Amino acid sequence: MAQREQVAWCLGVELASNFGKYLGFPSFIGRNKRAVFAYIEDKIRQRIGSWNKKLLSQAGKERIMNKYWWGTGTDRGIHWKAWDKLCIPKKYGGLGFKDLRAFNLAMLGKQAWRFLTEPTTLVARIYKARYYPTTTFVDATIGNNPSHCWRSLMATHDLVCAGVRRRIGNGRDTLIWGHPWLSDDPSPLVQTHMPEELRGALVSGLIDQDTGVLDSLTEGQVRLAVGILYYLWLARNSALWERSLPRPTSTVRRAVMAEEAYTRLGRASYQPHATVLPESDPHERPRCYFDAGYRQHTGEATYGVVLLNHEGVFMAATAGTLPGAFSPIMAEALACKEALSWLKGRDTQMIDLLTDCMELRNMITSRGTRTRSYVGVIVDQCRTTMSLFTSCSLHYISRAVNMHAHTLASLAFDQDHPMYWDVIPPDSITMFVH
Structure with a gap:
């Protein structure tokens, strides 16, 4: 207390009994956070109790529905619907509630990003002096006795730093082992074993001082x-x-x-087999690439679909799991059916379908395929759906040309729900599309 009075006397200011609020929140947060923020819960409860249901907006009605499902006070009721299901966007079958934890992490992540990109700002310099004086934010740790703000910012540390890459420059500030300086995906770190004598080795040692580029073997x-x-x-x-x-x-x-x-003798040059793509027509139809994934030992199956326009520019994509597949060819047929259903949902009328499964292509285009098997029934359903389009054709392509759809199908084994992308492709296939 004496130190506070001395500082107030030196600055010529009065000693405040409390720290007040900023933007409605306490300026100072102690250890008992529940007591500090208890007034927020009371205000929200009073506000909800005073609402007139007839004057509620759409968002207000959704909050009332949420209150009905989850209950209030001590009577919480039965959780008829999981919160992660309610947070799914409306166009995918959810109610579109915001995931408040994800939203909060996004806001905190923006502050953490400023620590990385604007290290000369006052707040960044204060936190650096307190929590990571001898290193950078990338290598910072939560430390001992952290403040509430620093603990919150460090909750996004791994998320922000996972996508960070260091610009080399002269390489004198970047370690060969331990710093994310490679352009490799998914890991920018050097993965080989680090010899103890090279623990502090810098990237500058790999740069030719005459040319200014990294030394490399011919x-x-x-x-x-x-x-x-x-x-x-x-x-x-x-x-x-x-x-x-x-x-x-x-x-x-x-x-x-x-x-x-x-x-x-000269290196043997590999010439890949030419892939016959459908010739462009006056309608300039978009192209839909699809592929299936199948695990024989578990019976799991997935699909990946990528939609490109006639110039090869990305339009949309989807990926997910396929139930009820008993064989690889059945998985391919189900993937085709899923792609057709997805295209109809997008109100696509003219389309060129492309698959790397010659067997499926022959089964669909051949009218003599019997429908006595499970695969035959699915193939017949695909033919029926294709007839609903104004123009729909199916062509065979090689796996090398279908890598974007193949990649999405491979990654879909780890998904719990179908995934959709519009306009911007997922990072996993950016190398295969424009």
Whole structure:
């Protein structure tokens, strides 16, 4: 108390008995947060009790419905609907309630991002001096006896820093091991084992000081290194099983000769099989790529669908799980059916379907397919749905051209609900679309 009085005397200000409020919230938060914020709950309860239901807006009526489902006071009632279900957007079958925790984390994440991008601001300098004086926000920890604000900001630390990449510049402030400086996805960190003597090694040691670019091996040097490793492995096997260890110079000579022979012959160029895509017509129809995923040991199946316009620009996508698939071809047929239903829901009238499953393409386009099997029934349903479009065709493409849909189907095994994307593609397929 004496220190507070002394500071107030030096600054020429009065010593306040409380810290007041800012934007309706207490300026100072102690350890007993329940008591500090109890007045908010009382105000909300009084406000809800005074509402006239006839004058409620749509949002107010939804709050009344929420009150009906969850109950009030000590009588909480039965939780007929999980909160995560209520937070699903309305167009996907939910009520569109905001996930308050996610919204709060987003707001806190914006503040954490400012600590990274604007380290010279007053608030960033104060927090740096208090919680991470010798490092950056990326390496900051919650520390001992943190304030409520710092603890809240650190709740978003992993989320914000997971997508952070360091710009190298001269590389003198970036560690080779421990700092996210690689452009690799999903991990920007160097994954190899760190030798103890290189714990503090900087990226500047990898930069050619004359050219200002990262030192890298030429293609020939890479082939030579691979050849040396291969012949070292052969020498190891010879010593272990034949009791004969070749000289090191002989091992290196064999690797050099192999690399020179490969260079003389020239690298074999791989020419992928040409993929026949539908020719563009005057209507410039969009193209729908679809694929299925299937796990034989569990019977799980998924689908991935990507919609591109006639110029190959991303329009929309969806992915999810497929119930009731007993085989890979059945999963492909169900994925086709799911893609057609999704397109009808988007009110698409003209479309070109593309699949990397030749068997499914032949079954749908061949009118002689019997419908006595489960797959045959699904194929017949696909034909019926295709007939409802103004124009709908099915074409075969290679897996290399269908990687975006294949990737979404592979990732859908970890999803609990169908996922939808419009205009902006998911990060997992950005390399495959425009």
